[in-house]
Amino acid sequence: GENVEQHPSTLSVQEGDSAVIKCTYSDSASNYFPWYKQELGKRPQLIIDIRSNVGEKKDQRIAVTLNKTAKHFSLHITETQPEDSAVYFCAATINTGNQFYFGTGTSLTVIP
């Protein structure tokens, strides 16, 4: 099955700086890569996703890049704000089913 690895496990940045979280996957058949944000005590919520037919997607301060050859994808948050502090999960899915494989999460702290 698919194996998704996520790094780093914890990340602290100063407010206004950028944050980058990286994930790798093992199955070349994976074609959909969502990112979820989970605030303390709350449910994971989708913040951005990318499909395998594109290399980059942006939504305001958030962007995701995908390198299919290297089997890795990254989340980029620019101009970080304290409210960006949360745990971020990457995931990968294979188009033959609906199985989601999640990374182990990155705890991001934005220091005011």
Next chain:
Amino acid sequence: DAGVIQSPRHEVTEMGQEVTLRCKPISGHNSLFWYRQTMMRGLELLIYFNNNVPIDDSGMPEDRFSAKMPNASFSTLKIQPSEPRDSAVYFCASSLARNRDSGNTIYFGEGSWLTVV
């Protein structure tokens, strides 16, 4: 839509008791997932259903866990007997699987916070 609805939100039970967690997926969604989240193991997929049929239950830890989906709008996850190591947040999630070529976003419920003492 109200989103994925789970109950109870919080439950504290004694070891050995039966626990039943309930989930109502988003109307129209045809896939339903049960996840368990702990600090040590992160988000673990326990089981998922497609069109009410269990597709993959390889994540169910042992025979004490069982899940059912009697219809498209309701699912249960049962633990019998419960043990302290079952303490975790249990998330139900749902998605609409349109076709083989589309990634299908999953939406999580608020979670059921289970504590077994």
